[in-house]
Amino acid sequence: DTGVSQDPRHKITKRGQNVTFRCDPISEHNRLYWYRQTLGQGPEFLTYFQNEAQLEKSRLLSDRFSAERPKGSFSTLEIQRTEQGDSAMYLCASSLGWGIDFGSGTRLTVV
Amino acid sequence: AQSVTQLDSQVPVFEEAPVELRCNYSSSVSVYLFWYVQYPNQGLQLLLKYLSGSTLVESINGFEAEFNKSQTSFHLRKPSVHISDTAEYFCAVRFISSGTYKYIFGTGTRLKVLA
Numbered sequence: 001d002t003g004v005s006q007d008p009r010h011k012i013t014k015r016g017q018n019v020t021f022r023c024d025p026i027s028e029h030n031r032l033y034w035y036r037q038t039l040g041q042g043p044e045f046l047t048y049f050q051n052e053a054q055l056e057k058s059r060l061l062s063d064r065f066s067a068e069r070p071k072g073s074f075s076t077l078e079i080q081r082t083e084q085g086d087s088a089m090y091l092c093a094s095s096l097g098w099g100i101d102f103g104s105g106t107r108l109t110v111v
Numbered sequence: 112a113q114s115v116t117q118l119d120s121q122v123p124v125f126e127e128a129p130v131e132l133r134c135n136y137s138s139s140v141s142v143y144l145f146w147y148v149q150y151p152n153q154g155l156q157l158l159l160k161y162l163s164g165s166t167l168v169e170s171i172n173g174f175e176a177e178f179n180k181s182q183t184s185f186h187l188r189k190p191s192v193h194i195s196d197t198a199e200y201f202c203a204v205r206f207i208s209s210g211t212y213k214y215i216f217g218t219g220t221r222l223k224v225l226a
Binding site for chain 2: 031033035040041042043044045048050055056091095098099100101102103104105
C-alpha cells in the first residue's frame with residue numbers, strides 16, 4: 001500500500017493555458033475523488049468516480065474542468081483556459097469502504 | 112442543501128487545557144461522520160470516524176468525538192492538549208440516505224496550542 005500519489009506536486013502556469021494533473025489511487029480502491037482546497041477553507045468536492053464511471057460532479061464546477069478515469073485505475077483532471085481563480089491545491093483521494101484517503105495534492109498557481 | 116458547519120475558525124488554547132472543536136451538519140438523515148487532521152505542511156489524515164454503534168468514538172492520540180443525532184452534531188474533544196496537537200481539524204460527513212458516496216467537509220478549525 002503506497003498511498004494515493006499525485007503528480008506534479010507543484011504547477012505554475014500562465015493564465016489561459018491548459019493543465020493536467022494525474023492521480024494514482026490506492027490499488028484496491030474502487031472510488032476516486034477530486035477536491036479543491038484554498039487557503040483557510042476545507043476541501044471542496046469536485047467529482048468522484050466508482051471504477052471508471054463518473055457518478056457525480058459538483059454543480060459549481062466550470063465546463064473548463066474535466067476528469068477521466070479511463071480504466072478504473074489512475075485519473076486525470078484537466079483545466080482548460082486557466083484563470084487566476086483556479087489557483088488552489090487540488091486533492092485526490094480514494095476509498096474502498098468508509099472514509100477517504102488523501103494524496104498530498106497538486107498546488108496550482110496561475111500567473 | 113447538505114452542509115457541514117464548523118463555527119470556530121480558530122481556537123487558541125494553553126497546553127494541558129481541555130478543548131472542544133464544534134461540528135454541526137445540516138440534516139438528521141443517516142450519516143457517517145469523520146474528523147480529519149492536517150498538520151502544517153502535511154496532507155489530510157483521518158483522525159476518527161463514526162459509522163454506527165456507540166455514539167462516543169476515540170482516536171489513538173486521546174481525541175474523542177460524540178455523535179448527537181438530535182442536535183446533528185459531532186464535536187471533537189480532548190481533555191488535555193499538547194503542543195503537537197497544533198493543526199487544522201476538518202469535520203466531514205457522508206449523507207448515506209442520499210445514495211451518494213460524496214464526502215462534504217467543513218471549513219476547518221485551526222487549533223493553536225500555546226505553551
